Amino acid sequence: MNHLLSPHDWSYPVPIAYGPGRLSEIGKHCVALRMTNPLIVTDKGSRDLPFIAQTQSSLEHQGLRSRVFSNISPNPRDHEIASAKATFREGHHDGVIAMGGGSGMDGGKATCLTANNDIDLWRFNYDAPVVDISTGNAFPPLVCIPTTSGTGAETESTAMITDTQRGMKLCVWHPALKPSLALLDPKITLGLPPHLTAWTGIDALIHAIEAYCVPDFHPQCDGTALEAIKLITRWLPIAVADPDNLEARGGMQVGSCLGGIAFLKGLGVVHAISHMVGADYDTHHGLTNAVALPAVMRFNAPMLTEKLPALTAALGLADSEFDSFYQALCALLDELDIPRSLADLGVPLSAAPALAKKAHLDAAAATNARPASVGDIERILEEAITYGR
Template sequence: MSLLDPQDWSFPVPIAYGPGRLKEIAGMCRDAGMARPLVVTDRGSAGLPFLADLMRFLSEGGLHAALYSEISPNPRDDEIAGGKTLYREGGHDGIIAIGGGSGMDGGKAIALTATNDIDLWAFEFEQSPPDMSAHARFPPLITIPTTAGTGAETESTAMITDTVKGMKWCVWHADLKPALALLDPEITLGLPPSLTAWTGADAMVHAIEAYSVPGFHPLCDGLALEGLRLVAHWLPVAVAEPGNLEARGGMLAGSCLAGVAFMKGLGLVHAISHMVGAEYDTQHGLTNAVLLPAVLRFNAPDIADKVPVMAQAMGLKDTGFDAFHAHICGLLDQIGIPKTLADIGVPADCAPRIAAKAIQDSAAGTNPRALTVEDIVPVIEEAVTKGR
C-alpha cells in the first residue's frame, strides 16, 4: 500500500485516510447528519490555512458552520462551558473537532455536554458513566487531527483541566463515538519541525506505554507495535523533511494506531505529564518525550519481556534494555527534544506535589510497575535534573 493513496477503514470507527481528502468534508458532514456544524479548535490553530480551507469547503458545500476557537493548549472546563453555550445558541447539530490533542479534546468534551445538562465531571473516566437514557443523544462528531501525535481521533476520551483543583481529568462516555475520523496528511505539511517532533514523540510514547501495560490484549498490542514501527521509521524523516508527504502519512497512520492501542491503558509518563501540564501549561507531547527515559528506567524490571519485541519493531538488532533505551534517547536527541523538565520550565521542588496528583491519574493504575507516591517523587526529580 502506498501512503499516498486514499483509503477507507471501518475499525474502530469509520476512518477516511488520504492526502487532499479535507475537500470531501461537506459530504462527510451530511452523511453524519450535520447541516450546521460547530467547528471546534484551539487558539493556536484558529488562524492557520487548514482552518480557512475547512470553513470554505463547508460553505461551498452548502453547510452553515460556525467556529469556536477558545481552547487552550491544555483545555479548561470553563472553555468547554463556553463552547456548549455557543453550540446551543447557534442551533448547531454536530461538531467538527479539528486540531492537535487540545482542539480535538475540546471538541469532544463539548460534544459530551452540548445536548444535556449533566455536569462535565460526571463523565470522569473513573466514575460510573451517566445513564443517558433520559437525555438527548450526543451530537454527531467528526474528528480531524492536524498533528501526528495525540491519536485522539477515534475515541471520545478528552483530557480537561479542572480549574478549581488544578488537575487534569479524563472525561468520556461509551455512547459518544466519532462518526468519522479524517486523516489528511496534507493538513500536517505546515507543522513546524518542533511541533512535528513533540507530537510525534507523543505517538511514540503512546505505543510504548500501551504495549507495556500488563495483561493479555493482542488487538491493542498489535496496533501498538505497528504504530511504533511506523513512528520510529517516519518521525526523523518528517522532522528533517517537513514537506515529505509520505512521511506525514506514515506518522498520521502510526499515531492513529497508537491512539487506538492505548485504550488498553497508559503509564507513569502520562500520569506525571497530565499533572505537569495542568500546573505549568507545558506542551503535552514535549512533556511526555522528556519524561520517557526516566520512566523507562524505573519500569525496566517489569517490562523485561516487552522490550525485545518493541526493539524489534523499531528495527534494532540488539534487543536488550540498554540498547533500546539508548536508541530512544538518541532519537529524542535527533529530533531536538530538551533533555530535562527544568529545560521546559518545571522546577525541582514540584516533585512531591506532582507525585501526589499523578498517583490519582487513571494512567497510574495501568503502569507496568506498581506505584506509590514515594516511588514517583524520585522519577520526577530525575526527569527535572538529569533527564536522559
C-alpha cells in the same frame, strides 16, 4: 503502489477516511451524517490556519452553515468547555467537528459530551460511574480531524481537560459517544514546524510504547502498538528533517492513529506525570512526555523483560537488551533536539511532592508497567527534573 499517498477507507475501530487531500470531502461527510450546521471546535493557535477556511469552504459548498469556536487553550480548561457548550446551543448547531492537535480535538469532544444535556462535565470523569444518557439527550454527531500526528485522539471520545479548581488534568468520556468519522489528511500537517512535528510525533510513539508495556493481555492493542512503533520510528525523523515529505507525513498520521487506538489498553506514569505538569506549568503535552520518558523507562526496566524482544524488533535493533532499547530512545530524543530535563521546561525540584500526589491519582498511573507508589513517582520526578537523560 504507494499506499501512504493514496486514499483508503477503514472501519476499525470507527469509520476512518485516510488520504492526501481528503479534507475537501468534509462537507459531503457531514451531509451524510445529517448535519446542517456543525460547530467547528479548535484551539486558539489553529483558528487562522488554512485548514479551517478549507473546512468551512467545503461545508458551504454542500449548503451547510458553520461557526468556529477557537477559545481552547493548549491544555483545555473546564470553563472553556462551558463557553463552547453555550456557543453550540446559542447557534442551534447539530454536530461537532473537533479539529486540531490534542487540545483542539479534546475541546471538541468535551463539547460534544455536554452539548445536549445539563450534566456537569466532571460526571463524565473516566473513573466515575457511567452517566445515563436519555434518548432525548443523545450526543450530537462528532467528526475528528487531527492537524498534527501525535495525539491519536481521533477514534475515541476520551478528552483530557483541566479542572481549574483542583489544578488537575482529568479524563472525561462516555462509552456511547464515538466519533462518527475520523478524517486523516496528511496534507494538513505539511505546515507543522519541525519542533512541533517532533514533539507531537514523540507523543504518538510514547502512546504505543506505554500501551504495549501495560501488563495486560490485549493482542489487538499490542499488535496495533507494535505497528505504530515501526511506522513512527521510520517516518518521524524524515518528517522533521524534510517537512514537505508527504509520504512521511502520511506515515506519521497512520502511526499516530494506531498509537491512539493502542492506548485503549492503558498508558503509564509518563502520561500521569505529563498531565499534571501540563496542568500546573502549561507545558506542551508531547514535549513533556518526551522529557519524562527516560526516567520512567529506567523505573519500569525490571518489568519489561518479556516485552523487550518485540519492542526492540519494532525499533529495528539487533538485540533485545534493555540498554539497547533505552539508548535507542535517548538517541532519538537527541536527534529531535528534545530538552534533557523537566527543569529545562521550568519545573522546579520543589514541585515534585505535589506533582507526584496528583499524578498517582491519574488513571494512566494505574496501568503502568510497574506498580508505582506516590513515593516512587516522586523519585521519578526528581530524576526527570534534575537529570532527565
